[in-house]
Every structure is written in C-alpha cells, then in structure tokens.
Amino acid sequence: MQTHILNKREEEIMHILWNSDAPLGIGDITGLSDNPKLKTSYCATINRLIDLGYVEVAEITKIGKSYGRKFKAKISMDDYTKMYFNRLYKKSSLPSFLYSALAGTFENSDEILEELEKIKQKVTQKGE
Numbered sequence: 001m002q003t004h005i006l007n008k009r010e011e012e013i014m015h016i017l018w019n020s021d022a023p024l025g026i027g028d029i030t031g032l033s034d035n036p037k038l039k040t041s042y043c044a045t046i047n048r049l050i051d052l053g054y055v056e057v058a059e060i061t062k063i064g065k066s067y068g069r070k071f072k073a074k075i076s077m078d079d080y081t082k083m084y085f086n087r088l089y090k091k092s093s094l095p096s097f098l099y100s101a102l103a104g105t106f107e108n109s110d111e112i113l114e115e116l117e118k119i120k121q122k123v124t125q126k127g128e
Contacts, residue, residue: 003087004052006080009038009045014054018077023058023070046071054080 006014016032017024024032026046030039049055050071058072075083 003083004054005084005087006054009041010049010054013042013045013049014073014077014080017055017071017073020072023072025061025063025068025070027063027068029071 012033013029016029020028026039026043029046030042033042046055050057054073054075055071056074057069059070060067061070062068
C-alpha cells in the first residue's frame, strides 16, 4: 500500500467507514456525509480509495431492483494515523522514545528505557 495523505473528502469517507460496524453502500455514505448532494463525486472518491488500498468492496448486494457494492475500510484509523505520522516526521528529528510512542513501534526498547531514565534523573535533580 502506498502512503497517501487523505484529502478532505477522502478523510470524510474514511471516518464514515471507520465509525461504521457494517459495510456501507454509496447511498449510506452520502447520507451520513456533510454534503449528501455530491453522490457522483463520492463514487469517484471511493474508487480512488480502493485503488490506493484504503477501502475494499465487502459485498455486492441487491439494493432495490439492482445490485450495489458495499464498502469497508481496509486500513484502520490507527494504522492510517501511524502511516501519516511516519510520513510527516523523520525518526531522527524526534527523541526515539517519543517517536516510538507516537508511531506505535517499540523496536529498541532498551534504548528507550535508558533515555526515559536519563530524563527522569534530570527532572528529579531539577526538583531537588
């Protein structure tokens, strides 16, 4: 999956899907959106999110007299947030413990614990 920072409409659709317990059709998504008049635009946006790997077709179901697709998020909100954070911030620009906590990766836990212990000692010394 490629890293892509969502635009406003993509983010709105993803939030609707993340907050839903069940797959949603395009009518459900537009009904829950801030601007339900943009159905055609939402169809194009969902197709783009599918191409990016953020959304998948969960099922094809009969809706009225025809068939329609129902969608669900393929990436969780937490995973997107981590990916977004990793894209915006380089590991070297933050203390490793902070980066690990925010990015959800704890690769060098011994180094992180040492850094936190040093910070704790500095805070304790300043407080005395």
